[in-house]
Amino acid sequence: MRFALTEEQIEFRAVVRGLLADTCGPDELRAAWPDAELAGGGPGGGNGRVPGAWSALAEMGVLGIMVPEANGGLEMTQEDLVPLLIEAGWAALPDPVSATAGVAVTLLAQATDSEKRAGELLAGIAAGELSFGCAFLAGRVATSNFVPAATSLDQILLCVNDQVHVVGPASLPLERVQSVDGARDLFRIDLVDQLDNSTVLLTGEAAESATRSAFDFAALGAAAELIGLSRRMLEMTVLYATERKQFGVQIGSFQAVKHHLTNASLAVEFAEPLVLRAANSLALGNPQASVHVSMAKAKASAAAKAAAAASLQVHGAIGYTVEYDLHLYMKRSWALAGEFGDVEFHRRRVSDELLAI
Amino acid sequence: MDLTWSESEEAFRTEARSWLESNVPTPALPSGDTKEGFALHLDWEHRLAADNWSVVSWPKAFGGRDASLWEWLIFEEEYYRVGGPQRVTQNGIFLLAPTIFEFGTPAQQEYYLPRMSSAVDLWCQGWSEPNAGSDLAAVRSKATRDDAAGGWRLSGQKTWTTRGAFCNYLFGLFRTDPESERHKGMTYFMVPLEGDGVTVRGFGRLDGDEGFAEVFFDDLFIPDDDGTAATMARGGILGEVNQGWGVAMATTSSERGLTLRSPGRFQATATRLVELAREQVGNGLSEQMADAVADAWMDAEAYSLFTLSDVSGVVEGKAMGARSSYNKIFWSELDVRLHEVALDLLGPSAELDGPWMKGYQFALSGPIYAGTNEIQRNIVAERVLGLPRK
Incomplete structure (x- = not known):
């Protein structure tokens, strides 16, 4: 029994943390927003990507962390990737790290019918040349048909009932929609009927099973990012409450403020172990993995909403502006809390399992 | 990360389980917080001690089994799983004993500890x-x-x-x-x-x-x-x-942290809550109540995992420090929630004298004793998050 990261995982995480602090600060984040006014600054015209951070992660091998060595990857597991996604969340990196390194690799690794094509795509991921999005359009998982930064991606995986397709964005009817979080530069993909056999990657039971595990990873990836986002918001807020004075004292000395922040922190600290356990369960193919993912996503979503609410309240009016950085992280939390199954969806998956309804 | 138990830990579990299953009194003892109930609990404590199960993690010389922290967690899990009686000796074992181990002279340790583990001194x-x-x-x-x-x-x-x-x-x-x-x-x-x-x-x-x-x-x-x-x-x-x-303070940090409240107790309560809800499936259990049950269950899981993570640190020599205040707030409020959901499931029968109402009243003391949760929140805010004291 040892429920802790290894020395190597801790070191890898520290390197990624440093790298993201350098390449994905609030300025780079604002530059990913298409609309400078909504972002509260920046050049405008962004496409939901932070190219400096993405290429640095690619160079480090983060994108191919789960890709088999035979395809040029590091052949590590969900346990190694999830702590890094917590860091991606801390930086609010909008790029598709979870979708590419986690969801796409999960799907492609199971595409034994189209082994050659899948192998090429996996090699492309490991080489840092390909970025992926993923949409779940119909089936037994929660419908998730929003794809961030879709036009910037190389490939989009579509899970539709018992089929998985891999399609370039130019061949898809993408409808641009406005996310509360502009850095997501969001597109909706509605159920497409013009898919033909040329794009099919998986069919039948294999597709359904791969879709389930891909959805599980997608939900867990979002949960991990939510943990990081929550920590970031709370760190910012503690700092602000230490600097800001009212009635002649630091506002962080008020008990009401302390208790708001402790409550949010409790939610985060007790959600994180659920996230790490789910990573372990996915890595080992534990039959309870889906339930473990649902516990993680339900609790991480709730924790992030609590952290966002407490952070805004403690910041007061300055947090209620787009010039201040908090909104960049808060809006991502709101978006991810509902993505790949919200609290209600995942809690229901848990209660169905517990109560066998 | 390794979330499995070793062979020797599994063997320890089997031994504990089999002893507990053949020794835990049935029907359950009445509350140990009355004169008559306390006497019955004392008999139970003597039986535990006779077979060296009263203080598994202590050295053998003082009545224990030299069990590791992991084995102690396993023992607690098994203890509450079979519905073992409340430990009327717990304040000595879990609060005073750690202090005697740390500050007592050898003579004090030799005198007080065996008398405590065998429930001679209470x-x-x-x-x-x-x-x-x-x-x-x-x-x-x-x-x-x-x-x-x-x-x-x-x-x-x-x-x-x-x-x-x-x-x-x-x-x-x-x-x-x-x-x-x-x-x-x-x-x-x-x-x-x-x-x-x-x-x-x-x-x-x-x-x-x-x-x-x-x-x-x-x-x-x-x-x-x-x-x-x-x-x-x-x-x-x-x-x-x-x-x-x-x-x-050495004592209170053990009280607030790992030693007093192992996850086994809350997992057992959560399991009984799920059993109570299952009885109502197809017979009026609303989705809202099913959600509440699932939510409380997830918190019990989270507490258990949080503890595994703490223990992983402790066995590698990391101090718990102010983080132990997180535990105390979480388990005490979790215990209240588990009982609240059960009482909601019981509806009008909730008011009748029964284990859930009894347990609820007991749980309500958790956020108060060992330093109220308001104090604990201040400790987390100041010593973990880093907010100013004044």
């Missing part, structure tokens, strides 16, 4: 006073030096002393430096509750049991330690005179 905690609750440093009970007689004379009042009416010893803080204020000038005493100079009056708790006591000291004499059993039986001092606050 210890209650004497922290609170009428005007010193969450503000423990406001303790006013005092011990006056009597050089002529060679010892200390105790006077003052302790209150809300759990099971004080049934125990024969108390440990607590007494002010030994009359000029001192707040955290300074207190000494950690171990005190007999029988004989001249001490009066114990039991009174009813919220649930009606006589689980509380107030204890009055009037010139109770504690002789200086000469290393003999006869003297130690009359009480003594742990650590240095006037250093009691530091000695006591």
Whole structure:
């Protein structure tokens, strides 16, 4: 029994943390927003990507962390990737790290019918040349048909009932929609009927099973990012409450403020172990993995909403502006809390399992 | 990350389970917080001790099994899984013993620990006073030096002393430096509750049991330690005179942290909650209640995993420190939630005397004792998050 990261995982995480602090600060984040006014600054015209951070992660091998060595990857597991996604969340990196390194690799690794094509795509991921999005359009998982930064991606995986397709964005009817979080530069993909056999990657039971595990990873990836986002918001807020004075004292000395922040922190600290356990369960193919993912996503979503609410309240009016950085992280939390199954969806998956309804 | 148990840990589990399954009394014992119930629980404690299951993580020399922290967690899981009785000896075992291990002389350890593990001496905690609750440093009970007689004379009042009416010893803080204020000038005493100079009056708790006591000291004499059993039986001092606050803090951090509340208890409660809800599936269980059950279950899982992560750190030599305040807030509020959901499931029958209403009233004490959760939240905010004290 040892429920802790290894020395190597801790070191890898520290390197990624440093790298993201350098390449994905609030300025780079604002530059990913298409609309400078909504972002509260920046050049405008962004496409939901932070190219400096993405290429640095690619160079480090983060994108191919789960890709088999035979395809040029590091052949590590969900346990190694999830702590890094917590860091991606801390930086609010909008790029598709979870979708590419986690969801796409999960799907492609199971595409034994189209082994050659899948192998090429996996090699492309490991080489840092390909970025992926993923949409779940119909089936037994929660419908998730929003794809961030879709036009910037190389490939989009579509899970539709018992089929998985891999399609370039130019061949898809993408409808641009406005996310509360502009850095997501969001597109909706509605159920497409013009898919033909040329794009099919998986069919039948294999597709359904791969879709389930891909959805599980997608939900867990979002949960991990939510943990990081929550920590970031709370760190910012503690700092602000230490600097800001009212009635002649630091506002962080008020008990009401302390208790708001402790409550949010409790939610985060007790959600994180659920996230790490789910990573372990996915890595080992534990039959309870889906339930473990649902516990993680339900609790991480709730924790992030609590952290966002407490952070805004403690910041007061300055947090209620787009010039201040908090909104960049808060809006991502709101978006991810509902993505790949919200609290209600995942809690229901848990209660169905517990109560066998 | 390795979330599996080793072969020897599994063997330990099997041994514990089989002993518990054939020894845990059925039907369950009545509450141990009444005179009659306490006596029955004492029989149970003696049975545990006879087969070395009362303090598994202690050294064998003091009645334990030298079990690792992991094995202790396993034992607790099994204990509560089969519905083992509440531990009426727990305040000694989990609060005083860690302090004796850390501050006691070898003679004190040899005298007090085996008598505690075999439930010969029964210890209650004497922290609170009428005007010193969450503000423990406001303790006013005092011990006056009597050089002529060679010892200390105790006077003052302790209150809300759990099971004080049934125990024969108390440990607590007494002010030994009359000029001192707040955290300074207190000494950690171990005190007999029988004989001249001490009066114990039991009174009813919220649930009606006589689980509380107030204890009055009037010139109770504690002789200086000469290393003999006869003297130690009359009480003594742990650590240095006037250093009691530091000695006591070692105890409270074990109370708030791992040692008092292993996850096994809450997982067992969560399992019983799920069983209660299952009885209503197809028979009026609303989605809203199913969600509430799932939510409470997830929190019990989270607490268990959080503890595994803590223990992983502790066995590698990392200190828990102020993080232990997270545990105390979480488990105590989790315990209340589990019972609230169960009472909601019971609907109109919730008010009837039964295990859930009894358990609910018991759970409500959690956010209050061992430092109220408001104090714990301040500790987290200041010492973990880094917010300013004043």
